[in-house]
Amino acid sequence: MEYVDLRSDTVTKPTPAMREAMANAVVGDDVYGEDPTINRLQELAAGMMGKESGLFVASGTMGNLVGVLAHCQRGDEVIVGNKAHTFLYEAGGISVLGGVHSCQLPNQPDGSLALEDIENAIRPDDPHDPITRLICLENTHNRCGGTFQSPEYIKRVSKFAHARKLFVHLDGARIFNAAAAQQVNARELAATVDSVTFCLSKGLCAPVGSVLCGSKEYIRKALRLRKMVGGGMRQAGILAAAGIVALETMTGRLSEDHARARNLASGLREVPGLVLGQEIPATNMVFLSLDPLVKSKAEEVADNLKEHGILVGVTGARSFRLVLHYWINDIGVDQTITAFRSVLH
Numbered sequence: 001m002e003y004v005d006l007r008s009d010t011v012t013k014p015t016p017a018m019r020e021a022m023a024n025a026v027v028g029d030d031v032y033g034e035d036p037t038i039n040r041l042q043e044l045a046a047g048m049m050g051k052e053s054g055l056f057v058a059s060g061t062m063g064n065l066v067g068v069l070a071h072c073q074r075g076d077e078v079i080v081g082n083k084a085h086t087f088l089y090e091a092g093g094i095s096v097l098g099g100v101h102s103c104q105l106p107n108q109p110d111g112s113l114a115l116e117d118i119e120n121a122i123r124p125d126d127p128h129d130p131i132t133r134l135i136c137l138e139n140t141h142n143r144c145g146g147t148f149q150s151p152e153y154i155k156r157v158s159k160f161a162h163a164r165k166l167f168v169h170l171d172g173a174r175i176f177n178a179a180a181a182q183q184v185n186a187r188e189l190a191a192t193v194d195s196v197t198f199c200l201s202k203g204l205c206a207p208v209g210s211v212l213c214g215s216k217e218y219i220r221k222a223l224r225l226r227k228m229v230g231g232g233m234r235q236a237g238i239l240a241a242a243g244i245v246a247l248e249t250m251t252g253r254l255s256e257d258h259a260r261a262r263n264l265a266s267g268l269r270e271v272p273g274l275v276l277g278q279e280i281p282a283t284n285m286v287f288l289s290l291d292p293l294v295k296s297k298a299e300e301v302a303d304n305l306k307e308h309g310i311l312v313g314v315t316g317a318r319s320f321r322l323v324l325h326y327w328i329n330d331i332g333v334d335q336t337i338t339a340f341r342s343v344l345h
């Protein structure tokens with residue numbers, strides 16, 4: 001059965017143009033720095049983020065891990081949102097592998113961290129305390145509904161951090177969605193942070209990989225850390241080739257996914273038994289929950305939807321996440337609305 005797979009934009013498969021680029025990729029040993037396709041991707045990525053250098057990594061998780069560790073020593077503290085991917089879904093890597101302590105602040109509904117909370121969280125120079133080193137932001141913000149932060153907000157946090165000799169790392173897994181939603185260039189969102197990770201293998205459809213970008217000196221540190229965690233990938237130009245196609249051809253179409261997310265939300269709003277998380281989805285994610293009158297649990301509803309050819313993400317006992325991406329068209333959106341209607345009738 002062909003499923004309409006809305007569980008995540010990570011499920012996207014490479015496009016025919018990517019497969020062709022992969023088949024023809026010129027490769028070399030990237031641990032020697034000799035893979036021309038990886039080098040090209042890294043340069044392209046760094047340019048798009050307005051940074052000196054880029055580093056191709058296996059995943060967003062690896063980019064954030066190496067990204068945080070390149071800023072921090074063991075025992076340092078990172079200020080992070082309590083709904084941040086880095087905090088919730090990266091197996092605690094920064095503390096397990098890096099000995100980095102986390103200070104979790106409440107994410108505001110739009111995914112931001114309040115400047116006042118950050119200010120109060122910065123540690124005094126006291127031997128009782130860990131040393132505050134880094135602030136992590138996320139844009140778009142996954143668990144806050146695919147919401148986005150503005151260039152102005154990121155600039156404000158960066159200015160605040162730099163005045164206190166702190167660094168800022170941006171988990172920009174979906175930075176191009178954040179840019180598309182605000183009709184700004186991704187560079188404007190990354191301009192003032194010290195480092196940024198973004199993913200090629202989500203809405204941009206590449207099969208594998210993310211890029212960590214920052215200053216030359218910072219990326220040199222990150223290179224050693226990437227090796228340490230087993231991320232020196234040799235002839236991975238085959239993967240980077242798809243990443244180049246992703247950056248050159250896929251970033252400009254993300255607003256189509258956002259428009260479909262809005263259509264999906266407005267259709268589902270009319271389905272009795274569903275409550276939408278947001279009036280209008282901010283980017284490519286639709287969050288919903290079951291009305292208290294519905295007896296079934298989310299898992300059961302998801303199983304029934306599967307029988308109708310629809311796959312959704314279950315995010316709690318009564319809640320779902322539906323993510324739009326390149327492989328979901330208008331027909332898929334209509335099928336999803338119809339399937340929810342018949343499952344919840």
Ligand code: TLP
Nearest residue numbers: 008010059060061062085089142171173
């Ligand atoms: N997010 C995945 C799951 O891990 C939840 C998804 O389906 O959305 N930062 C953000 C903001 C992310 O959403 C993700 C993946 C990552 C980092 C990690 O990327 P990968 O999966 O490449 O390690």
